[in-house]
Amino acid sequence: xREDLSMPAAPAIDVDGWVCPMxxxxxxxxxxxxxxxxxxxxxxxxxxxxxxxxxxxxxGMGDSAVFAVDGTRLAFSTDSFVVKPLVFPxxxxxxxxxxxxxxDLAMAGAxxxxxxxxxxxxxxxxxxxxxxVAEALGTAASAAGVSLVTGDTxxxxxxxxxxxxxxTAGIGVLDEGVDIRPERAAPGDVVMVSGDIGVxxxxxxxxREGLEFGxxxxxxxxxxxxxxxxxxxTGADLHVLRDPTRGGVAATLNExxxxxxxxxxxxxxxxxxxxxxxxxxxxxGLDPVYVANEGKLVAFVAPADADRVLAAMRAHPLGAxxxxxxxxxxxxxxxxxxxxxxxxxxxxxxxxxxxxPRIC
Amino acid sequence: xREDLSMPAAPAIDVDGWVCPMxxxxxxxxxxxxxxxxxxxxxxxxxxxxxxxxxxxxxGMGDSAVFAVDGTRLAFSTDSFVVKPLVFPxxxxxxxxxxxxxxDLAMAGAxxxxxxxxxxxxxxxxxxxxxxVAEALGTAASAAGVSLVTGDTxxxxxxxxxxxxxxTAGIGVLDEGVDIRPERAAPGDVVMVSGDIGVxxxxxxxxREGLEFGxxxxxxxxxxxxxxxxxxxTGADLHVLRDPTRGGVAATLNExxxxxxxxxxxxxxxxxxxxxxxxxxxxxGLDPVYVANEGKLVAFVAPADADRVLAAMRAHPLGAxxxxxxxxxxxxxxxxxxxxxxxxxxxxxxxxxxxxPRIC
Numbered sequence: 001x002r003e004d005l006s007m008p009a010a011p012a013i014d015v016d017g018w019v020c021p022m023x024x025x026x027x028x029x030x031x032x033x034x035x036x037x038x039x040x041x042x043x044x045x046x047x048x049x050x051x052x053x054x055x056x057x058x059x060g061m062g063d064s065a066v067f068a069v070d071g072t073r074l075a076f077s078t079d080s081f082v083v084k085p086l087v088f089p090x091x092x093x094x095x096x097x098x099x100x101x102x103x104d105l106a107m108a109g110a111x112x113x114x115x116x117x118x119x120x121x122x123x124x125x126x127x128x129x130x131x132x133v134a135e136a137l138g139t140a141a142s143a144a145g146v147s148l149v150t151g152d153t154x155x156x157x158x159x160x161x162x163x164x165x166x167x168t169a170g171i172g173v174l175d176e177g178v179d180i181r182p183e184r185a186a187p188g189d190v191v192m193v194s195g196d197i198g199v200x201x202x203x204x205x206x207x208r209e210g211l212e213f214g215x216x217x218x219x220x221x222x223x224x225x226x227x228x229x230x231x232x233x234t235g236a237d238l239h240v241l242r243d244p245t246r247g248g249v250a251a252t253l254n255e256x257x258x259x260x261x262x263x264x265x266x267x268x269x270x271x272x273x274x275x276x277x278x279x280x281x282x283x284x285g286l287d288p289v290y291v292a293n294e295g296k297l298v299a300f301v302a303p304a305d306a307d308r309v310l311a312a313m314r315a316h317p318l319g320a321x322x323x324x325x326x327x328x329x330x331x332x333x334x335x336x337x338x339x340x341x342x343x344x345x346x347x348x349x350x351x352x353x354x355x356x357p358r359i360c
Numbered sequence: 361x362r363e364d365l366s367m368p369a370a371p372a373i374d375v376d377g378w379v380c381p382m383x384x385x386x387x388x389x390x391x392x393x394x395x396x397x398x399x400x401x402x403x404x405x406x407x408x409x410x411x412x413x414x415x416x417x418x419x420g421m422g423d424s425a426v427f428a429v430d431g432t433r434l435a436f437s438t439d440s441f442v443v444k445p446l447v448f449p450x451x452x453x454x455x456x457x458x459x460x461x462x463x464d465l466a467m468a469g470a471x472x473x474x475x476x477x478x479x480x481x482x483x484x485x486x487x488x489x490x491x492x493v494a495e496a497l498g499t500a501a502s503a504a505g506v507s508l509v510t511g512d513t514x515x516x517x518x519x520x521x522x523x524x525x526x527x528t529a530g531i532g533v534l535d536e537g538v539d540i541r542p543e544r545a546a547p548g549d550v551v552m553v554s555g556d557i558g559v560x561x562x563x564x565x566x567x568r569e570g571l572e573f574g575x576x577x578x579x580x581x582x583x584x585x586x587x588x589x590x591x592x593x594t595g596a597d598l599h600v601l602r603d604p605t606r607g608g609v610a611a612t613l614n615e616x617x618x619x620x621x622x623x624x625x626x627x628x629x630x631x632x633x634x635x636x637x638x639x640x641x642x643x644x645g646l647d648p649v650y651v652a653n654e655g656k657l658v659a660f661v662a663p664a665d666a667d668r669v670l671a672a673m674r675a676h677p678l679g680a681x682x683x684x685x686x687x688x689x690x691x692x693x694x695x696x697x698x699x700x701x702x703x704x705x706x707x708x709x710x711x712x713x714x715x716x717p718r719i720c
Contacts, residue, residue: 018488030485035515044513048487052494056501058474058509065509067474069533072430078476078529082514114418114427116438116529120480125390127408128378134412141416149418149425152439152527153404155395156718160522169438169476169529173429358516 022047033353037246040353063242064104066174066181073178075110077101078169084358086133086163089203090218093166094136096294096360099223100245101170102144106225107241107297109180109232110172115141117168118152122161133164144223146170172225178232182259184239189328190306191264192299194227194313195321196220197249198277201291201356205284217276222295227318234312236305242298245360247351248290249325252298253336254350263332266348268340270325289338290351292359300328382407393713397606400713423602424464426534426541435470437461438529444718446493446523449563450578453526454496456654456720459583460605461530462504466585467601467657469540469592470532475501477528478512482521493524504583506530532585538592542619544599549688550666551624552659554587554673555681556580557609558637561651561716565644577636582655587678594672596665602658605720607711608650609685612658613696614710623692626708628700630685649698650711652719660688 020028022043033040050057058065064077079100086093098115105112117137121130141148203219224243231238240260244252249271253264273288281288295318301309306324313319331337336348380388382403393400410417418425424437439460446453458475465472477497481490501508563579584603591598600620604612609631613624633648641648655678661669666684673679691697696708 018491020487021491022487028487030481030483030487030490030515032483032515032517034481035513041513045511048491049494049511049513052491053498053508054495054502056498056506056508058507061509061511063510065474065476067509069434069473069531070430070432072432074429074434074531076474076476076529076531077510078478078527079512080478080480080514080527082480082516113429114425114436116425116436118438118440118527118529120440120442120525121390121394123390123392127380127382127388127390130390131378131381131408131412134409135414138413138416142414146416147418148413148416149421149427150423150437151405151409151421153395153401153409154440154442154718155390155392155714156442156522156525157392159519162516162520165480165516165525167438167440167478167527167529169436169478169527171429171434171436171531354515358514 021051032357035357036351036354037251038351038353064108066108073174075105075108075172075174077104078167079104080165080167081360082165082358083204083360084162085207086129088207088219091221092133092136093164094133095140095221097137097166097168098140098144099221099294100360101168102146102223102225103243105170105172106228107243109178109228109238110174112144112146112170112172112225114149115146115168115170116150117148117166120154120156120161120165122156122163123158125163130164144225180238180241182240182256185256185260185262185300185328186239187262187328187330188303189239189300190303190324191326191328192301192310192322193249193272193325194297194319196272196274197293197296198273198281198288198291200294201359202277202280204359205356206280217280220293220295222318224295224297224318227313227316230312230316231309234308236309237302238299239302240300244293244296244298246292248292249298250289250336250348251350256300257336258334261333263329264326264336265329266326266336266338268338270323272321272323286355289348290355292356294360381411392717396711396714397611398711398713424468426468433534435465435468435532435534437464438527439464440525440527441720442525442718443564443720444522445567446489448567448579451581452493452496453524454493455500455581457497457526457528458500458504459581459654460720461528462506462583462585463603465530465532466588467603469538469588470534472504472506472530472532472585474509475506475528475530476510477508477526480514480516480521480525482516482523483518485523490524504585540598540601542600542602542616545616545620545622545660545688546599547622547688547690548663549599549660550663550684551686551688552661552670552682553609553632553685554657554679556632556634557653557656558633558641558648558651560654561719562637562640564719565716566640577640580653580655582678584655584657584678587673587676590672590676591669594668596669597662598659599662600660604653604656604658606652608652609658610649610696610708611710616660617696618694621693623689624686624696625689626686626696626698628698630683632681632683646715649708650715652716654720
C-alpha cells in the first residue's frame, strides 16, 4: 500500500493559503470514501498522512508492523471500529474489534498475544448496550486466545459520537523464518481464498435502516490465527496472507499486485459466492468481489506448496470452503484481470471510495 | 485502580430485564462524568467492563501493561484523544496523542519505541485541519524518539463524530530491575511533582466556546521519557510514577493510595501552582489539584533516595520546578489528606465525575 495510488495527475489546489497535497476528487474535505479502504484511503495516507508525519513515519506504515526487540520479532497492529449498526446478524462491534486486530497480526504470520481496548462512548448510550458489546468482546478475545491487558475510556457529548466506537491494538510474536508480506508475491504463485466471500458486508447491510431486506446471511467475523497456524504447520513457504475486509477481495488483490509489482489473473467463476450473497448483491447493485469479509483470508503460495496448503485449509473449520481463485502473473503488473463466466476478461479495479460505508 | 471504587452500596437496578451491575448515579446511560478519570470512570471499568470481559481481561488491566516475551519485558499502553477544541494554546490533539501514550509507557519505567495511530475522521472535516494535526503528531513523535509504525483511518458521517478523534497505542521496553507501579508506594516515601500543576486543563478551557478568558497559560504537553530516564540514571529505587492527567494530581494520588493501601499526606502550600492557573481556577470555580496536566509526573521515592531524585529532576528542563509535595503515611489508608495554608486539614477526594470534559 506504499506505492502511488493517486489519480491521473491533478493540480495541487490552494485553499486559503494551504496547498492541498492530494488529488482532490471533491471539496478539500473528508468524504465517506476516504474511509473505504480503496484508492481514496490510499491517497489520504500517501499524500497527506505520510508527508505530514515526516521522519517519524516508518516507511512501511501498513496494516501491521513487524520489528525486532532484543532479537524477538513482534507484530503490532491497530484498527478502530465504527460499524453501524452496533449489532448485526452474526455478531457485533465487540467481535469485530477483537477479530479485526487479531487477523491483522495473523496475516503477518504472528501468534497474537495481547490486545488493548479503547472505547469512545457517546453521552446517553445505554449501559446495557455497552455491557452487551463488552461481553461479546471478552468472549471473542477468549476464543482467539488473546488477553485484554490495557484500555481506555473516553466520553463525548451527545451528537458528537455514535454510541460506541472501539479501537484495539494488538501485539503478536513471529516464529523464526516466517516472512509473510505483500511484496513477496511472485509470478507463478497460486492465489487462494479461505471460503465464501462477501458475507460480512451483506450481513451488516441487511439490517441498515432503510435497506432492510430478508436474508439468512450472518457475518463471518472470526479469528484466523488458528487457520494460519495450520497453514504454517505444513512447512509451506507462504508468500502473502491478507484478510479482505474493506473493499473486499478486489481491494486486497489490487494492493498486493501494486506492492509486489506483479499481476493477478483471477478466475471469476472460481470465487466462492453463496447464493444469498449473490442475490443481495443483485438487489443492492454490488459486486461480491468488492464486499467486505471479516473471517476470510487470501493467500499467495508458491505452486509446489499449493496442494498441501489448500488441504490444510480445508481440514480447518474456518477453511472448509477454501478455493484456488487465480494465479500471480508477470503480465499487467499492478493490475487484477478477471476471466469472466462468459470467457471474456475484465479489469478488476481498486475501488475508488466506499461502496458500503461503516462496515467495520 | 483495580480496587472497589463504588459508592456506598446501591441496589442493582433492573432495566428491561437487564440488571445494571453499577451503582447508578443517574440514568442507566453514559454521562460525561464516566469519562472524567475519577470515581465514575473507575466504577464503569470495575463493575461493567471487567465483569463483561470475563476471563480474557488481565487482572491488572490499567493505564499500561507490563509483560514478558521471550524474556524481554515490554510495556503496552493505549489512549484515545477527543480533546475539544482540536487546537489550543500550546498544542493540539496531535501532540497530546503522542505524549499521552509515550508518558503512560514512561510511567512504567519503559523506554517508548513505537506507536500506532488510528484516526476517526468526521465527514466534512477540512483536509487542512487534518494535515495540521498530523504534522504536530509527527513532530511530537520525532521529539519523543518514537516511530509511527502502523495505523488506521475510519470516516464517520457528519454529525456522528467531532472532526478528529485519534487513538494511539505504544510499545516500550523495560530495563532489567525496573519495577515501578502504584502498589509499590510505601509509608515513608517522599511524594514529588515534576513542576507547575493545572496548566493543560486551564489552557484548553481558556479557548472553549463560551468560556474564553484572557490568559497566557500554554498547555504543558510534553514527552516525559527523558525525564524518567534521568531519574532512573541516579540509581534510585523509584516506587511509583504517574502522570496526573484527567482528574489532576488529586485523582492520581487517590488512585495510588487505594492501589497500595497507604495514605498520602499532602502539603497544600508546597504545590507549585502558577499565578495564572490560580487566577483562572478562581474564575471557573476549580481547584488546581483536580485540573489536568499533560507534561508532569508524580513520583513516590524511598526517603534515602529523595534528594538525588529531586536534584536529577531539577537538572532536567521538564523538571526544573520539581517540588516535594507530601509523604506517604500509614494513617488513613486509601485517602489523601492535605494540610491547608491555614494549618487545618482536609480530605482531597477522588473526583466523582468530570470537572473539565474532553480535556484530552
